[in-house]
Amino acid sequence: MSRQTDSQSTTKTRPVPPTLSVITEGSPLSFVNPDGTLTADGEAHGIDIELTRGLYREMLLARTLDREALSLQRQGELNLWLMCLGQEAAQIGSVAALLPSDMIFPSYREHAVALYRGVTPAELLVQWRGLAHSGWDPRKYNLQMAALVLGTHTLHATGYAVGARMEQTDEVVAAYFGDGATSQGDVNEAFNWASAGSLPVLFICQNNQWAISTPTSVQSGGQIFRRAAAFGMPTWFVDGNDVLAVHAATTAAAAHIRLNGGPALIEAETYRMAGHSSSDDPTRYRSDEELESWARRDPLTRIEKLLRLMETPESFFAELDESAERLGAEVRDACRNLEPTELADLFGNVYAEPHDSLEAERRSYQESARALAGVNR
Ligand SMILES: Cc1ncc(C[n+]2csc(CCOP(=O)(O)OP(=O)(O)O)c2C)c(N)n1
Numbered sequence: 001m002s003r004q005t006d007s008q009s010t011t012k013t014r015p016v017p018p019t020l021s022v023i024t025e026g027s028p029l030s031f032v033n034p035d036g037t038l039t040a041d042g043e044a045h046g047i048d049i050e051l052t053r054g055l056y057r058e059m060l061l062a063r064t065l066d067r068e069a070l071s072l073q074r075q076g077e078l079n080l081w082l083m084c085l086g087q088e089a090a091q092i093g094s095v096a097a098l099l100p101s102d103m104i105f106p107s108y109r110e111h112a113v114a115l116y117r118g119v120t121p122a123e124l125l126v127q128w129r130g131l132a133h134s135g136w137d138p139r140k141y142n143l144q145m146a147a148l149v150l151g152t153h154t155l156h157a158t159g160y161a162v163g164a165r166m167e168q169t170d171e172v173v174a175a176y177f178g179d180g181a182t183s184q185g186d187v188n189e190a191f192n193w194a195s196a197g198s199l200p201v202l203f204i205c206q207n208n209q210w211a212i213s214t215p216t217s218v219q220s221g222g223q224i225f226r227r228a229a230a231f232g233m234p235t236w237f238v239d240g241n242d243v244l245a246v247h248a249a250t251t252a253a254a255a256h257i258r259l260n261g262g263p264a265l266i267e268a269e270t271y272r273m274a275g276h277s278s279s280d281d282p283t284r285y286r287s288d289e290e291l292e293s294w295a296r297r298d299p300l301t302r303i304e305k306l307l308r309l310m311e312t313p314e315s316f317f318a319e320l321d322e323s324a325e326r327l328g329a330e331v332r333d334a335c336r337n338l339e340p341t342e343l344a345d346l347f348g349n350v351y352a353e354p355h356d357s358l359e360a361e362r363r364s365y366q367e368s369a370r371a372l373a374g375v376n377r
C-alpha cells in the first residue's frame with residue numbers, strides 16, 4: 001500500500017488507531033478492602049501497625065473538626081464551610097507521606113491537611129467566619145493559604161518549584177486540586193510547565209466524583225490520571241478512600257520526584273460525602289443509592305475494622321475518642337472567641353518588604369476609615 005493510498009483511506013474512513021480506541025479502565029491501587037481485610041497488594045506491601053494507628057487517629061480528628069465546623073456554620077457562627085467528609089484518607093495519607101519541609105498549595109477543602117500540619121482551629125476557622133483572608137502564616141506550616149479560584153495555585157506551586165530548583169533544595173512542592181479543576185487551563189499549563197521544566201511538583205488530584213453538581217463523567221472525557229502520560233509525567237492512580245494505599249502512592253511519587261527532579265501526578269479516587277459547601281443541597285442532583293454505595297467504602301470504617309482485626313486494644317479507641325472530644329470543644333471555643341481583625345493588617349501581607357506606594361495606600365485607607373468612623377458616630 002502506497003503512502004498516498006494510506007493517507008487517503010485515513011481521511012475517508014478515519015480508522016481509529018487501536019491505542020486510542022481501546023483504553024482499558026485502570027483500577028486504583030488498593031491495600032485495604034472495605035471490610036478491613038487486605039487486598040493482594042496490601043498483603044504484598046505489608047502493614048505497619050504504628051503507621052496505621054497514627055493515620056487513623058489523624059483521620060478521626062479531621063472528621064471531628066469538619067463535623068464541628070459544619071455545626072458551627074448551621075448555628076450561624078461561620079458564614080461558610082466546605083466539608084471534607086469522606087476525603088480524610090486522600091488528604092491524610094498524602095500529607096503524612098510528605099516531609100514537613102515540603103511546601104503545600106491547597107485548594108479550599110484541605111482542612112485535614114491543614115490540621116495535620118499543625119494549623120490551629122482558630123487559624124483554620126477565622127477565614128470562614130469572615131474575619132480574615134487567611135488565618136495562618138504559610139511559612140510557619142509550609143502550607144499556603146486556601147485557593148478559591150480553581151486551579152490558580154497549581155501555577156503558583158509550579159512557580160514556587162522553579163525557586164526550589166534554583167535554590168537546589170530537594171523539596172517536593174505539592175498542589176491539591178479537584179476533578180473539576182482539571183478542566184481549568186491553569187492546571188494543564190502547570191502540568192506542561194512543570195514537565196517541560198522538570199520541576200519538583202507533586203500534583204494531587206482528589207477526584208471526589210463531583211464539581212459542585214457536575215459529575216466527573218460529564219466534566220472529563222477520560223480518566224484524569226491518564227493525562228499524565230501526555231504531559232510526560234509518571235502517575236499513580238489510587239483508591240483515595242484507602243489511607244494506606246494513598247500513603248504508599250505518595251511516598252513513591254515523592255521519592256520519584258526527589259530522585260529524578262520532574263513532576264508526578266496522583267489521582268486519588270474518593271467521594272465528597274457531604275454537599276459542595278454548607279450552602280449546597282446535594283439531594284437536588286444525586287441519588288441516595290450513590291451516597292450509600294460510597295458510605296460502604298468509608299475511609300475510617302475500613303481502617304477501624306483492620307485495626308480491630310489486628311487486635312488493637314480497646315484503650316486505643318477510647319483514648320482517641322477522648323482526644324476527639326477535646327478537639328471538638330477546642331474548635332467550638334476557638335470559633336466563638338475569634339477577635340475581629342484589623343482591615344489595615346491587609347497591607348502587611350501583600351509584599352515581602354514595605355515600600356512607599358504601599359505606605360501611601362495604607363495612610364489613605366486609615367484616613368478614610370477615620371473619616372467614615374466620624375460620619376457614623
Ligand atoms: C476559576 C473558577 N471557576 C469557577 C469557580 C466556581 N467553583 C467553585 S468550586 C467549583 C467546583 C470545583 O470542583 P472540583 O475541582 O472537583 O473540587 P471539589 O469542590 O469537588 O473539591 C466551581 C465550579 C471557581 N471558584 N473558580
Ligand SMILES: [Mg+2]
Nearest residue numbers: 178179210211
Ligand atoms: Mg470534585
